[in-house]
Amino acid sequence: MKRALAVLTALLLPFSGAVAETRVTTFAYTDPPAELTATAMAVVQGDTEITLTFGGDCTLGGEGAGGRRFERAVEAGGYAYPFAGLQTLLHTDDLTLVNLEGVLSDRTDGKADKQFTFAGKPAYAGILSLGSVECVTLNNNHVLDYGAAGKRDTLAALDAQGVAYCDDTYVTVLDKDGVRVGFTSSGLRFDEETFLAQAAALNNVGCVAIIHSMHMGEEYADTLTNAQQAAARFAAEHGAVLVVGHHPHVVQGMAIYDHTPVVFSLGNCVFGGNTDPKDYDACLLSATLRFTDGALKEERLTLWPISVSGSAGRNDYQPRFLAGEDAQRVIRKMQATSTIALAPYLEGTGAVQPEFDWR
Numbered sequence: 366m367k368r369a370l371a372v373l374t375a376l377l378l379p380f381s382g383a384v385a386e387t388r389v390t391t392f393a394y395t396d397p398p399a400e401l402t403a404t405a406m407a408v409v410q411g412d413t414e415i416t417l418t419f420g421g422d423c424t425l426g427g428e429g430a431g432g433r434r435f436e437r438a439v440e441a442g443g444y445a446y447p448f449a450g451l452q453t454l455l456h457t458d459d460l461t462l463v464n465l466e467g468v469l470s471d472r473t474d475g476k477a478d479k480q481f482t483f484a485g486k487p488a489y490a491g492i493l494s495l496g497s498v499e500c501v502t503l504n505n506n507h508v509l510d511y512g513a514a515g516k517r518d519t520l521a522a523l524d525a526q527g528v529a530y531c532d533d534t535y536v537t538v539l540d541k542d543g544v545r546v547g548f549t550s551s552g553l554r555f556d557e558e559t560f561l562a563q564a565a566a567l568n569n570v571g572c573v574a575i576i577h578s579m580h581m582g583e584e585y586a587d588t589l590t591n592a593q594q595a596a597a598r599f600a601a602e603h604g605a606v607l608v609v610g611h612h613p614h615v616v617q618g619m620a621i622y623d624h625t626p627v628v629f630s631l632g633n634c635v636f637g638g639n640t641d642p643k644d645y646d647a648c649l650l651s652a653t654l655r656f657t658d659g660a661l662k663e664e665r666l667t668l669w670p671i672s673v674s675g676s677a678g679r680n681d682y683q684p685r686f687l688a689g690e691d692a693q694r695v696i697r698k699m700q701a702t703s704t705i706a707l708a709p710y711l712e713g714t715g716a717v718q719p720e721f722d723w724r
Contacts, residue, residue, distance in 0.1 A: 387459055388540045389499055391529040394566040401538065401545075405571035409543040409659035417546075417576070418454055419650040420463035421611040421631035424507070425492055426485025427467070427638025431680070435485075435637035438682045439492065447635040448496025450675060450685040454649060455497035460539050462548065463634055464580060464611045465493075465501035465530070468511045470518035475511045482510040483638045487522035492635075494526040503532040504552035505580045505612065531578070536563050538572060544656050547572035549605075551579045553612070555596035564604045574654060574661050577605040582613040582630055585643055589617060589629055589702055601625035606661060607652055615644045616695055618703030619718075626666055626721055629702065633673045640680050645672045646695045647684065651715065668707070668716040670695035688712060 392398050425447075426432050439446060448455060455461045467483030469490055476482060493501065501523065508516055523530055529537040529548075533556070537548040547567030549560060564575055577600040581593045597608045601622035608627040610617070617630035632647030648670050655663040670692040675685040687695060692710040700707050710716040 385542055389460065389529045389537060390540070391531070391535055391537045393534050394536045394563045397566055397570050401570040405569060407543055407571065409656075411658065413542050413544045413656040413659075415539070415541050415544065415546060415654045415656070416458040417652045417654070418458045418461040419578075419609045419628075419631060419652070420451075420461065420498075420634035421647055422466045422505075422614060422633045423463045423501075423635045424466045424483040424485075424638040425469065425489040425635065427481070427483045431638045431640045432485075434640055434680075435682050439489070442683075444489070444491045445495040447492050447637070447682055448498065448684075450683050451649065451671070452497060453686075454651060454669060458651070459541055460499045461497055462500040462502065462578065463498055464505055464578065465503060465508075465519075466505050467507045467638065468515040468519050469522040470511055470515045472511055472515060472518060475514055477510050477512070479510070481507075481638070483507050484511060484515070485637065487518060487525075490522040490526040490528055493523075493528045496635075498528065500529040500531070500537050500548060502550035502578045502580065503530050503535075504550040504578075506553055508532070533559055536567055538567065538570060544659055545570065545572045546654065547575045549575060549577050551577070551581070551596060553581060555579065555581065555592065555599070557599055560600060561603060568604070573656065573659055574606045575604050576607045576609070576652075579608060579610045580612045581610060582617065584613055585615055586613055587615070587617075587698075587701060593629055594620070597627040597629070598622045601627065606654070606664060607666075609650060614642070616646060616648050616699050618699045618701065619707060620704040621721075624721065626664070626718075628666075634671075634684055635682060636673050636680065637682055641678075642673055642680060645674055646687075646698060647671050647673050648695055648699065662722070664721040666718045666721075667714070668696065668699070668710070668718070670710060670716075
């Protein structure tokens with residue numbers, strides 16, 4: 366059965382009377398929507414700027430004390446509470462993407478036999494929509510914590526809130542004034558054939574840039590695995606203009622493969638399944654893509670260090686931006702696993718990396 370999701374938003378452009386239209390569409394890559402296919406060859410003229418934000422692992426609920434405290438925090442503060450501290454970035458972009466690490470389901474049957482399982486109420490999909498998170502990746506080691514039925518519940522919950530997603534089956538397209546950017550994702554085992562097939566499907570519906578999200582690496586490691594690097598390199602060499610990673614639960618660094626920037630791990634973000642994470646340091650990534658006549662010309666990345674909690678010594682489930690020495694500490698951690706020199710954090714502007722020229 367075909368599952369498609371489309372959300373249309375209108376954004377006023379400053380200093381002009383023009384309105385920028387953005388449409389986000391999720392579909393099975395083997396069954397692209399006719400409306401995208403029919404307009405795949407449309408000519409785009411002029412300059413277009415697309416701004417994206419990426420966050421790391423998000424768990425919207427869990428078992429034990431962590432899950433109960435998260436539920437109390439959300440019920441007390443409202444569904445907008447978890448992402449409220451990040452809205453200066455998330456609310457002003459064209460699309461925010463995070464990794465949804467867990468299930469949104471009320472079911473109690475079919476629970477996986479593993480040490481940690483993460484599940485929140487289906488209504489918690491509203492945390493994403495109210496938090497200005499328009500898209501999530503589902504390729505991770507917790508999406509089947511309650512089996513295939515739990516994943517179906519999760520998709521239904523996301524659909525109900527108009528939140529897009531991507532995984533082995535589904536891809537997402539962001540269309541802004543006719544410029545289309547496609548999103549793919551992969552899990553702990555990167556499948557080259559699936560990536561190539563998804564990239565081809567996105568190209569066939571007119572995407573001029575593909576961004577890949579990968580859930581790979583060793584948890585809490587300060588080194589990169591060979592598999593991480595190989596997957597990122599393959600995606601870069603076969604069409605991705607940006608690769609963004611998560612899963613290690615700590616920040617990891619950057620590399621450039623075949624002119625494509627790679628950020629290996631952003632760490633955690635809203636981490637609702639743990640009262641006291643091992644590492645509170647994390648990062649958001651802002652990416653500005655500039656297109657001329659429908660072709661990507663420039664790409665600028667900015668790292669924004671965050672803490673997964675606004676309270677010291679405990680998780681209050683509301684990430685906040687870091688500043689000063691705390692922010693510099695995060696950049697140093699990322700530098701340790703980077704093969705390029707990272708620009709330092711500057712107050713008010715983040716750690717702005719040099720522009721990547723695609724001419």
